[in-house]
Amino acid sequence: MPEQRSYMHLVRPNVAAPGAPAANGPSTVKIQAPALFQILEIVSKQVLYTDKRIIGTLLGSRSDDLSEFEIKHAFMVPCNETGDSVTIEDHTHKTLYQLYKKAHPKDAVLGWFGSSSTIDNTTGLIHDFYSKGSDRAYPYPAIYLNVDYLKDNRISEPKLSTYIGAAVGKPVSGVQLGWKANINNYIFTPIPNEVISSSVTEKIALNNLREKSVNTASFVLDSAEDASFLSAQLEAVTSNIDKLLAEISNVDNSDANLDLLRLLSNNLLNKPQLLTNLPELERLFSAHNQDVTLIEYLTKVIKEQIELSARLTATAEAEKKY
Amino acid sequence: MATKQTKKYQQPTATSINVESSVLLSLIRHTSENYPSLFSGALLGFEDDEGSIDVTHAYPFPYPDQYEGGSFRSRSGAKYQQEILESLKKLEYGVEFQGWFQSTVSGNFVTTQLIEGLAQQQLTNKNAFILIHNMASVGKEVELKAFRLSEGFIGAYIDGKWKSKDLEANKLTYLNIFDELPINIHNQHLVNLYLAGLDNEAKGEKEFDVLNLSSNQNVTAQLLESLYSQVDSYNYDQNNFNYYQRQHQKEVSKITQWKQQRKLENLERAKRGDKELDTEEWRGIFKLPSEPSRYNNMLHSNAIDVLADDILKKCDEELTKSFAIERKLTAGDSQ
Structure with missing residues (x-):
C-alpha cells in the first residue's frame, strides 16, 4: 500500500455537476485490483516515443452520498489529438459501455483514465467530454485517474493519482461542435485512492501473483489436487509466529509494544471452559475425526465402485458373441 | 447434424x-x-x-x-x-x-x-x-x-x-x-x-480461512449432496443398462437353446440321409436388443470421480487440521 497521504478538502463550485452535493465532494476512490490491472495493460500500449495519448473510460459505482467511488472495470477509447482540439470516439465509448451495462446493470460511468505527466489543456477537454451528455458521468462529477509511469521516456514504477474536476467560470451555453479548447475550465483537485480486492478469493489470487511473479513475467498456475495449498498456508502462519516471537524477544516499554503484549495475553487467557476438560475434548476430537474418516471411506468406496462398474461393463460387452 | x-x-x-x-x-x-x-x-x-x-x-x-x-x-x-x-x-x-x-x-x-x-x-x-x-x-x-x-x-x-x-x-x-x-x-x-x-x-484472517477447523463443513455437505444426486442419475442410467443386459442374456440363452435343437435335428437328418437345415437361420428368428448409449453413464461417472476427489481433498485437509490442533491442545495441558 502506498503511504497514507493527507489531503485538504475544499468546498468547490460544482457548476457542471448539478447532481453533486456542494458541501462534501467525494473523499476516496477505491480501485479494484482487476480494474487497475486492466488500466495498466491498456496504458502500457502507449508508444514510448510518439507519446500518443491513451485514454479510456472508468466504470463502477458511487456510494449514495457520493463520498466513495469504486472503480470496477475500464476499457480503452480511441482518441486523437490535433493541435488544441481532441476527438474522442464517442461511438466506441457508447457501445462498450452499453455492453458492460448489460452484465452489470448497477454500474455507471465514473470518469476516465489517462497516462500523462502533466495536467494540460487537453486534460480539461477530455474531462469536459466525460462530464457532459448521456452515457457519461453527468449529472455527477467525473473523476480522472492518472497513471504516471514515464520518467524522461523511461518506464518506472506506475504512480496512481486521482482527481475530481469541477468546472469554474461561466459555462459555455449553446450547441457545441467537437471538443475545442477553452469551452470550460476545470479545477482538478486530488482525492485519495486505494487499491482494494472485493472478494477473498481474488485477494488470494493477487497474493499469489505477487509472490510468484517476482523477477518473472509469467508463471504456471497450479491448481493443487492435494493438500499442498494447505501446507503452504501453514508455513505462512509459522513464519508469522516466528516473526512475532522475534518481535517479542526485543521489546521495549513503548506504548505500542505494551498494547501488543496486552492484546496477546488477553487472547491467550480467554479460553473457553471446554478446553480445560481434557477427556471431553479428546472425546469430541475423536468423534469428529471418525466422522471425517467415515466420509472419506464411503467416498472412496463410491469412486472405486464407479471404476469397477466401468471396467466390468467394458469387459462384458467385449466378450459378447452376438 | x-x-x-x-x-x-x-x-x-x-x-x-x-x-x-x-x-x-x-x-x-x-x-x-x-x-x-x-x-x-x-x-x-x-x-x-x-x-x-x-x-x-x-x-x-x-x-x-x-x-x-x-x-x-x-x-x-x-x-x-x-x-x-x-x-x-x-x-x-x-x-x-x-x-x-x-x-x-x-x-x-x-x-x-x-x-x-x-x-x-x-x-x-x-x-x-x-x-x-x-x-x-x-x-x-x-x-x-x-x-x-x-x-x-x-x-x-x-x-x-x-x-x-x-x-x-x-x-x-x-x-x-x-x-x-x-x-x-x-x-x-x-x-x-x-x-x-x-x-x-500482512495477510488478513480471512485469507487463512482454510486453516480453521471445520471451515470446510458447509462445502463438504454441499459436495456430498451433489454426489448423491449424481449417483442417483448414474443409477437411473445403470438400471436401463442392467435391463438391457438381462434382456440380452435371455435372448442369448434362447439362441443357444435353438442352436442346440437345430444341431440335434441336423444329426437326426444326417442319419436319415436328409439335407441339413441352415444353422444360421436363428438370425431371422431372434432379435437381440441393442445396447443403450453409454454417454450419460460416462458423464455421470466423470462428475462423480471429480466430486469424490474434491471431497477427499477437503477431508484430508480437515483431518490434518484436526490432528494438529488436537495434539497441540491436549499436549499443552498435560505439561
Missing part, C-alpha cells in the same frame, strides 16, 4: 493457455462475487506462434446460468459475445474468440449442454477450450483449470455412437473425456512493476 459428416478431428496446435493477470483477477472477481449464482463468459485473445493461446479479455455473459454450459448455445449469449468481439476489434486489438469460462461446483460442470457446446466449438476451432473455476474452495483457494475434449471423445462425438465397442474403438473411458491444459499467468511489464512496488502487506 447434417454437417457432421464433413467434420473431422483436428489435432489442436495450441497446447497451453496464457492468461493475463487482469483477466485472471476480473474473472475470479466476477465468479466469486456472484457465487452461489453460476456465471460463464467469453474469453478473447489470440493464438501466438509458440503453441499457446493468449487470453487478454474476459467478458461474463449478462445473466447467470441455471446449469453449467447453459449460455454457450443460447442465442443471447452468442449475440453478446459477438457484439463484444466487434467492439474490441474496433479498438485495433487483434482479438478473436478463444474459449469460455464457467464457474461451477466441483464435478457438476460435466453437463450435456457444456459438452455439446464445447464439442461444437472444437469442431469449428480446433484450439477451443474451457476454463473451469471450481467454486468448492471459494474464499480459501483458487482452483482454476483449463480443459479441452479429448481426441477420443471428439472421435466418438463425430460418429454419434456411444456403445461400448465405439468407446473401445476410440479408446475413451470416463477418465479421459477431457484433456487438461497447463495455465500460465502472464503479467504485463507495467503490472509487474506495480506488483514489485507493493509492500508485503
